[in-house]
Each structure stands twice: as C-alpha cells, then as structure tokens.
Amino acid sequence: MSEEHSSLWRAIVADAHRYPSPHNSQPIKLRPTGEHTATLYYDLDLGLPAESFGIPFAHVCAGVFLESLSVVARAHGYDVTEDLDLADMDFDATDRLHRFADVELVPVTLTADEQVEAQIELERFRTRRTSRRPYSRELVPDSILSDVIRISEDAGFEFRSTADPKRVKKIIHVNQATLFDDLQNDAVHGEIMEWLRFSRREAADRADGLSAETMLLPGPILRVAMGKRELWEAPVIGPLIKRVYLNTMRGVRQLGWLEGPFDGPADYIEAGRTFMRVWLELHRHGVVLHPFGTVITNPRSHQQFADIVGANEGDGRMAWMLFRFGYSQTPPFAHRRAPEHMIVTGRDAS
Ligand SMILES: Cc1cc2nc3c(=O)[nH]c(=O)nc-3n(C[C@H](O)[C@H](O)[C@H](O)COP(=O)(O)O)c2cc1C
Secondary structure, X not given: OOHHHHHHHHHXXXXXXXXXXXXXXXXXXXXXOOOOEEEEEEEHHHOOOOOOOHHHHHHHHHHHHHHHHHHHHHHOOEEEEEEEOOOOOOOOOOOXXXXXXXXXXXXXXXXXXXXXXXXXXXXXXXXXXEOOOOOOOOOOOHHHHHHHHHHHHHOOOEEEEEOOHHHHHHHHHHHHHHHHHHHHOHHHHHHHHHHEEOOXXXXXXXXXXXXXXXXXXXXXXXXXXHHOHHHHHOOOHHHHHXXXXXXXXXXXXXXXXXXXXXXXXXXXXXXXXXXXXXXXXXXXXXXEEEEOHHHHHOHHHHHHHHHHHOOOOXXXXXXXXXXXXXXXXXXXXXXXXXXHHHEOOXXXXX
16 A cells, blocks of 8 residues: 555544553554555454453443544544454454454545534544543533433433432442452453553653553552552551542542443444543533443442442343543643554555
8 A cells, every 4th residue: 555545544543543442551453455444453462351341341442442533534524434343352362453343434525514513523532531630529510411311322322320429439439449459350450560650751651551640649659559469458558548549539429320232342342432422522511531440340349339320230231331520620641652553554454
C-alpha cells in the first residue's frame, strides 16, 4: 500500500489512538489494507487475562475502540462499516495479534450542521478523561440521565444509577476492598504491577499504564502500597493506606451501572461501544466518570455489588460495568504511545 493510501489512516489514528483501555494498556492495533480499508487486531501481549472476566473485557475494549473510530472517522467525512470476527480470544495463541474486525471508511455527505456536530463530537472525544479526583456534592440532573438511559436502551442495555448515600458508601467500600483482594491474587497482582507508573517521568517515557498522577497518589506511596501487599494487613500502616486510597473517593454522590446481555464476543463488543457512547454523552454535559471495572472482574466484589443493587443477572445477562460519576476538577492527563505504535505494517493479509 502506498504512502498516499496510508495518510488517511494516519490522520484518523492520530486521534483514534486516544481511546480508553483498562490499565491504559492500549491493546488495539490497526493494519491499513487500502486507502479506505483496514484490519483491526487486539494485541494479546497487551491484554489483562489474569482477572476473571479479563478475557471478555478484551472484546469490551475492542467495542470501545470501534465507537471511538466511528466518532473520529465521521469528523473526517466517513462512516465506518465493520465486518466483525467474533471468535473467542485465546491468550495462549502463538499469533499474538487477534484479528477482530475488517473495517471500511465509506465517504458520507454531511450537511453543514452535521459537519459542525461531527467536529464537536471529535473535540469531546479528544478531551474525555477518567476522573479519579474527588467529586463535588452536586447531583447530575435527571434530564442528563434520561439521555444516558435512552442511549443504553437503543443498544439493548439498561442504565441504572443510585444516589442513595448508604448504597453508594457500601459500593465505594466494595471497590476499595477489591483492590486489596486483587493484590492477594498473584496473577492479578503481577498484572497490576506491570502497568503502574510511579513517577511522572516513567509515565511520560513509557506513555502507557496507570500513573500515580492520574491515580492521585504520591508515587512512593503507590509503590510501597502496591509492591508490599502484606502492608495492607499490617497494624497502623494498613488502615492508613486504605484511608489514603478512600480519600481519593471523596464526594461521590452517584454510581451508575450497565446491565444486559453479556454472553459472548458479540455482546461484549456492543457493551464496549455503548459504554463509550455513555461516557461521551456524560462528558458532553461536563460530567466526569471513573470506571470501577475491577469490581466487575473480581468475582467476590461482583457478587457483593450485584446483591447491593439487586442486579438482574443470569441467563446470559450481567451488570457488566460500574462507575462513579459527577463533577470534578479537570483530571490529570493519561499518556498514550505515539500513534504509529498502533499501526501494523508488513503483515500478510489474514
Ligand atoms: C473497559 C474499561 C474498564 C476500566 N476499568 C477501570 C477500573 O477498574 N479502574 C480504574 O481506575 N480505571 C478503569 N478504566 C479507566 C482506564 O484506566 C483509563 O481509561 C485509562 O487509564 C486511560 O485514561 P483516560 O480515560 O483518562 O484517557 C477502565 C477503562 C475502560 C475502557
């Protein structure tokens, strides 16, 4: 493929590479196969299979990316058609790039108003961030939540939320206990340690992972708290670490979650797409969010959360995403690897 052919993809990837991913591992890869066509892969070496449900969340992340791609492509004057490959991911596969879709950019004629709207959407996509900062006590109005409910329903999912202080407090504690529980699991602990970035320089140099800055914790405290997990059970220091962590959850008034079909790659991809739509819709109104994905992927925490909210689960349905949402100051920026890291070249068509 000529340089000219790949320039459109490079322009699109320059923005699309800012899609969010769990632990900011940035696992999606794109191989241009023509001026308007590309194959999308999930890089299994950048996945998080240690957690139960870590594997379904790989497809959720693929869905988050597909939605991101469609927002960016539209601002360039294209719709995206997708030919999805819904095979399960095998994290032991020899070929480390799991193909999940072939996509095509189809030129679309937008009215002047639609062009403006597409640019606004792109700007929203560019400025979205996870906020782990303390949230203000202000509640998000129902008028905004009804838009989120509609977006979720259109995709076959149910958005539910609670502002009940007792429930919120209980779930915040479940989230904190999840971290402690995850740290006791060697495989999950190893995976978290791989993606933590303890100093600003390390975060900027590696341009991926979860930085101490975005987690609002001083790097040395994060290093000790995560590296020496036995300290969480030690007298004095254990409760102190838990308090420092819980302190970053100040002001949480509302929690939201998404329920619905979650029973195979097709559902997982739609879940991810919907989550991204919900995130951008909230961001449109100046509402920030912080996913509590680990409460979903940790079986014990998941059960506790599902019991607290009375989630409608079973028969292929699940509460598959939980997050706190509200208003906060602008959160720190999470780095991304340079866009060219996302582009795969020189691979045979498969
Ligand atoms: C599917 C999904 C699950 C996530 N789960 C968590 C989580 O459990 N805890 C957390 O702190 N952040 C979680 N995040 C947020 C990511 O860590 C964040 O998107 C990434 O670090 C990039 O930062 P940004 O959103 O500010 O661009 C999740 C993101 C996605 C897309």
